[in-house]
Amino acid sequence: MIFDTAIIGAGPAGMQAACDLRARELSVIVLDEQPAPGGQIWRGVERNCQPGSELAQRLGAEYRQGAGVARSFRACGADYRPLSRVWQIEETGPDATEQCWQVFVIREGQAEVVEARRVLLAIGAQERPVPFPGWTHPGVMTVGAAQIMLKSGGLLPEGPVWICGAGPLPLLYAHQLRKLGGQIAGFLDTAPRDTVRRGLPHLSGALRDWKSLAKGLAWQAGLRAAGLRRETGVRQLRAEGKDRLERIRWETPEGEKTAPAGVLLIHEGLVPSVHPTLSLQCEHTWSDAQQSLRPVLDAWGETTRRGLFVAGDAAGIDGARAALAKGTLAAVGIARSLDVLSEAKAKQARAAGDRALSKARATRPLLDTLYPAPEGKISDDVIVCRCEELTAGQIRAAAGRGSADPNRVKSETRAGMGPCQGRQCGYTVARLIAEAHDMPRAEVGFHNIRPPLKPVSVGELASLGKAKA
Amino acid sequence: MAQPDHIVIGAGTVGVSLAYGLQKRGQSVCVVDGGASDFRAARANFGLVWVQGKGGNLPAYARWTAESAALWPRFRDALEQCSGIGLDYQKPGGLVFSLSEQALIDRRAVLEEIGGGALPEGVEMLDRDALQARLPDAPLGPEVAGASYGASDGHVNPLKLLAALQQGFLELGGEILWDWPVQTLRTTDDGYELTGPDGETLRAPNVIVAAGLATPGIVAPLGVDLPLRPQRGQLLVTERMAPMLPMPCSGLRQTADGTVMIGTTHEDVGLDTGTTQASGTMVAERALRILPALSGARIVRQWSGLRVLSPDGGPLYTQPEAYPGLWTVSCHSGVTLAAIHAERLAEQILAGALTGDTRHFSKDRFHVPTLA
Amino acid sequence: MFRPLPDSSEGPTVTVFVEGQPVEAYVGETAASVLLRHLGTARTTSISESPRAPFCMMGCCFDCLAEIDGKGSTQSCLEPVRDGMTIARQMSARKVVAR
Ligand SMILES: Cc1cc2nc3c(=O)[nH]c(=O)nc-3n(C[C@H](O)[C@H](O)[C@H](O)COP(=O)(O)OP(=O)(O)OC[C@H]3O[C@@H](n4cnc5c(N)ncnc54)[C@H](O)[C@@H]3O)c2cc1C
Ligand code: FES
16 A cells, blocks of 8 residues: 555654644554654653653653653554664656655565655654764763663663763753662763853743753752762763773863773764665755754755655754654645645644744754864774774875765775764764865765665565565 | 876776876876766776676677786786785686576577687686585575686775775876866867866866766767767675675675675666665575575665766777877776776877777777767 | 663563573563673674674664574664573674575
8 A cells, every 4th residue: 555654763753743644634654663652762651651650750751741642643543663674765766647655664574665655754863973082892882872771671870880971961861860879970071161151142042941941950950969970171081991991081171080980871962863865865954053964854844855754853953842843844744745735724734833843942052052062183093983993093094085075985994884874983084074174064065875774684675576576 | 287298087997097007107197086976987886807708799808808807916916015005806716607507508608609619718617516616605596507617807896996096196196186077178289178177277288088977078079979878787785794705706796894795787777876676676686596695694785886888898998080199998897907907008098099909999990970 | 781770670571592591681671781781792893803882772883783583783772672582792794604
């Protein structure tokens, strides 16, 4: 069957869009690689929000809100396929009378094709990779990874646990850990020290969402009251040890420090997941505020390829509440493009959605300013491409040897050719190219992204031929 | 910059092989290269240095290819030394599989025709058992009847070859202008003038256009009509794996890095470098008929490149009569021919004329009526 | 590196086999999480053979590649535990064997 819409991602944006499209009686299939709905922020929300659950209480009200959305989603009548990985998306040929997309999926080792008239990518974000010496050591993980361990398995880190980075997520996670009885050896804050001065111009706008601001301040106050060791102005972090993390070292304006460490959790903000839109050659723009790419979208959430929509953090980092609003807006756009919503009705619905989105985004300019992407020089010996084990020095040498074309650097070094397809090294390589050619980061672009977007085996790919024969 | 002796248009494998060969012969050469969105077969190819089966319809091409393969080991040594970049070149011979007894018989017939009635030198036919003995770590699929083996065949990392040629050329004192897409090419009193981005110009007495599929468009305004067309090939590459294939095979080779390349399609789709699931499935199916054990290997990337093809598949080297010092050089197998391009072809271009076998490679063999 | 919350001991568990040893796993956690708790690593790289452990837990670093139910190069952070699942680290480059 050909669905009206295939949604990829069952986080806030995807679930909301599915509910809204179903309310307009459109057929919807939702594909997500996780075992249950919720996306990243609401990981394990059904599992954890059983009545009387201690964990759900400690994770906070915003987390518990996800249970309601997941319940509506389960009931909305969308064909929901968990544990389904989308590895390629194609538009059927121009000779087809009506536009149709083919979405190629791996589910429990079986390759399948899903057909739909519209596609919505609600694939969220990933944490920004920021290489530093020793970041490949076992024992070093992202804060998001540790929070996923907490939400999906109820697991707390142990050994001397250090958190290093900047942004709301490390604060929130530290706050959650503290409430659950976890131990933190210290919090290393990498945000620049002059945050107050930098943030001031954005404060009045952010006050439109004073509740979120108050929450952030309360987390900080709670951590201070609990006597958590906190260092500010942290630079030059190093993870050291033989075969695994044993020690960390860092610098502050006051000097170099070191401490034993068992787990080091890092976080430097999020970047939208753009691999699918890059591979489909949609236009993208560079966001200076968020130091990342995002697909160019029209007012309805449609990319520069007709029939392909993006919602949620994949369209720009704005948080879960905004993701819900973007899901609603994309559903309006899709209904409009399928001619089940008149132009007038669509505009009306959009106005309401736009208002919700604007409110949900109120604190974003402040957050982007308080927690900028780190810009410190990456020393030559640091591994940049984790898959191919390439150092910044190797990338620099290749970058300086010829044109500022990321595809050339990729082909000469293999950076971005490993299994992660440059999800870990892409932005850093581009940054090193910009540095070598003394050009703005926005002008460097990104290397070509090719299928498969997710791993597929030779046998799985071949099996699609037998299915047809 | 002082005016160079030669300008080469195109920093792909073909252009830089020639530039490297000319610079080595004491010439001063400047290479200009195009924009980020250009078609670049040099970055998309399979990396075979391949002889067996080539030139069935063009015997001179078979000889030219064989000579290049013979030159390759020395070419490699010199280039690695000059550039400091290892090429991962090996010459263990190569295999072409047959998936039925009949296909094996047909394969022998094709090769015997090229060899003038007998198998060409260095070529043998292997039955299934003999083949399996040469591939002890790669259990063959039940359909495999055998293969032809060519001792002259080998493979190289094509990306390292390209980087080494560029680096070697620079080490020898050459110059490359990146991001310098040529807008126009015109004659002057004593040679040629190119216009690049922002109206910048370059002049030289000799110009070699080796811009792949963009070559015809650059010389067309001069009334030179080149019969070249694109043909798309799609490839898959797997994750790194422990060694299993000790030699390259047609459509299947394990690189020095351990990845297995699986290819490739032949599609007439114009200037489209997209990939399709259907083609991926097709080459994956064929690979599994040969080596079922590959089934569990993860594909890391599928991509496509555009072959630069002349009507008979052979090289196209042309110095139009009206334009002394202006050459066009294009071919499909630029990796295989890199060695001979850097040596014999560079010599002939320096001498000002094609001699011997290469005379067969001019565009005149197609008798294309020109508009001029 | 990680320990369960005091109250998750009440949650349902399954038995999985980590390099042959039966261990208890919490329903909801992934094979990567089991590897982290019991071995602290998931693989050694195919180039320098250095040890790696799950890093992102959300499918974008590939440092959690392991052998799950005999299938190599599986992203263990995307595999929820199932009763009887076998989990093993992947050492160096994969060997492909006929199945
Ligand atoms: C680790 C982490 C922790 C965070 N914590 C917080 C927090 O505590 N509070 C907060 O306000 N914000 C947090 N954020 C931000 C918040 O997660 C986002 O704002 C919100 O989740 C965006 O919703 P979404 O629907 O756009 O994407 P997501 O919630 O990320 O959902 C996307 C879904 O798509 C699936 N998917 C992606 N690609 C494919 C594919 N090819 N095939 C199949 N499925 C696919 C993913 O598995 C995922 O389930 C966090 C983000 C991260 C990455
Ligand atoms: S831990 Fe990063 S992909 Fe699994």
